[in-house]
Amino acid sequence: MTPLEISPEHVRDLLRRRQEIALVDVREEALYAQGHPLWAANVPLSRLELEVWERIPRRDTLVVVYGDAVAPAQRAHEVLVELGYTQVRLLLGGLDGWTASGGELFIDVNTPSKAFGELVESVRGTPSVSAPELRALLDAGKDVVVVDARRPDEFHTMSIPTATSVPGGELVLRIRELAADPATQVVVNCAGRTRSIIGAQSLINSGLPNPVAALRNGTIGWVLAGQDLDHSATAAAPARVEPAHREVARAGARAAAELAGVRFAPAADLTGPPPPGRTVYRFDVRSAAEYEAGHLPGFRHAPGGQLVQETDHHAPVRGARIVLADDDGVRAAMTGSWLAQMGWETWVVAEVGAAGRTERGWPVSPAPAPPGVPSVAPGELAGWLGEPAEGTVVVDVGAGRDYAAGHIPGAWHASRSRLAVALRRLPPADRLVLTSGDGLLARFATADLGRLTAIPAYALAGGTAGWRASGRPVETEPACYTETPLDRYRRPYEGTDNARSAMEAYLEWEYGLVAQLDRDGTHNFRVS
Known part of the structure; x- marks a missing residue:
């Protein structure tokens, strides 16, 4: 069946009219982050079967896909049709067609939210303080509370001195437990700009009487100002919220929502x-x-x-x-x-x-039954690995960062979407064993491998987690990659070893997002 195509102009028209559409980029995240339409969602071809049923739950949704030579849109179309999607279209001309028709390309990830944050600041004039200004307030012992709106794990990695972890969705509910005095200055920070802006403006919109400001440019701005961050901080807002505080927060949130x-x-x-x-x-x-x-x-x-x-x-x-x-x-x-x-x-x-609230625990993400492929238990694999050289090669097709954190001794890392290339770069083997975090992705990859080579291929039962659970060791070195992993884009604002030039470029990009939104015209944002 020849896939049907849809023009970029038609896609933009549907977006402007708020019609349901899923515009899907099936490249790996590091490539997606180099440029994509504003509303394109990244669902890599290498993980398409595992993610798409949950992320695009209605099978008759209009799904428009594009990719590249490594992750071709035609193959994504085939997979989606096999999974039951009935309205799959290829983006006419792919990304080249999008730009040739006047469409904007946005870099980075979670771009709609970041662009929206910049628009909020420009429309509402969200107050902010610079890193040196906040440092001076802290040094002077002023009555100021710093709250970090990121995830707790991000806060634990690096934080502003004296800050308390209060994830953004919790701020309005819990801020009065930390700043009960209306005279207390509240400063909201994140790593860059978005969550600082949205967090600060949330407190303002909900009617908090305190002076509120976003930390301009977050931890990036703090580092660029030559100031030291804390590491391994654990301070968090009290779990209990006073009933009176809860009621005033509820009224403020309801008013903001209705508006x-x-x-x-x-x-x-x-x-x-x-x-x-x-x-x-x-x-x-x-x-x-x-x-x-x-x-x-x-x-x-x-x-x-x-x-x-x-x-x-x-x-x-x-x-x-x-x-x-x-x-x-x-x-x-x-x-x-x-x-x-x-x-x-x-x-x-x-x-x-x-x-x-009758459901407890964590639901299982919907996914198709994995293909029936030969498998091997951890104990049997351990025996194979003890055999002479050129017997068994283990290939980890899971996330690159998970492989780096700990993999089966001697395992190589390869992308599922690049198995043909991996076969040319792996050492000689009598058999191949594929693994991934829980083993599910490895089963799909093992089926792919069976179409590429006559070398016997097996999926590790339970994946690397099953290997660990059996009491067997993992290693971080040596790390053997068939290619540099592209499954994750390294954010310029995460971790503690980012280049100054990368942080400065990231901020400069964020400052330009409002103008790019105007040129694009598909956002439908309305700041109230």
Whole structure:
């Protein structure tokens, strides 16, 4: 079957009219980050079977794909059709066709959210302080509270001195436990700009009487100013919120949500089957521990701050409906206020009693049954590895960073989408054993390998996790790559060893996003 194509102009028209569409980039993330349309979601061909059913749940969604020579759109079309998608189209001309027709390309990842944050600052004039100004306030012993709106693990890696970890979706609910005095200056930071801006503006929008500011350029700005960061910090907001604080936060969040156009309805109205022809994403925006203890059936976990920051990942179908739930009336409403301003049809479950949160633990992500391929248990693999040279070669097709953190001794790393190249670069072998984190991706890759070579290939039962669980060791060195991994883009704002030039270039890019939004014209953002 010859795949049907759709023009870039038609795609942009659908986006402007808020029609449901999933524009999917099937390249690896490092290539995706070099340039893509604003609303393109990255679902790599190498992981397409494992991710797409959850991320694009309605099989008759219009799915438009593009790729490159390594991850061809035609192959993505074949896989999607095999998985049951009925409205799959190729982007006419691919990325070249997009740009030739006047479409903008945006670099980096989670770009819609970052561009939206810049627009919020430009429209609302979100107050900010520079790194030297904040340093002077701290040195002078002024009454200032610094709150870090990133994930706790990011905060633990590096943080502003004296800062407390309060992920962005928790800020409105918990800030009064840290700054009960309305005279206390509150400064919100992240690694760069977006979560600082959205966090600070959330407090302002919810009616917090305190002076509030974003730390201009976050930890990047702090480092560029020549100031030292803390490492391994653990300070967090109190788990308990005073009832009076909760009530005023609820009122402020509700007002902000209603102003943005969020709609509220009882759980019974928002938890049934989706309307025909509509994609509905349902998210519980509380903490992981709260979600695990009990949540509404069918709701996935997405902490509010990260949902606003990574909307393109959590909800790749632009034009879909988003339904949010919490147990306090604060976090879902505040998160919803931002999603509505980003152009999403947003609903909040008005009341969620404990009796309704009947699902516990973590749901299994929907994925097709893996292909039936020969497998080997960890113990048997250990025996094979003890045989003479040229017997068994282990190939890890999992995430590059997971391989670097610990892999089966002697294992090579290869991308599933580049197995043909890997075969030319691996040492001679009588048999190949493929592994990945939990072994699922390895089974798909083993089936791929069977079409490329006559060398017997096996999937490791349980993957590298099963190998570890059997009590067998892993190593970090030597690390043997058939090619430099491209499955993850290294963010200029993460970690502690970023080049100064990369951080400066990243900030310069963010400053230019508002102008790029104007040129693109598909965003449908409306800052209230």
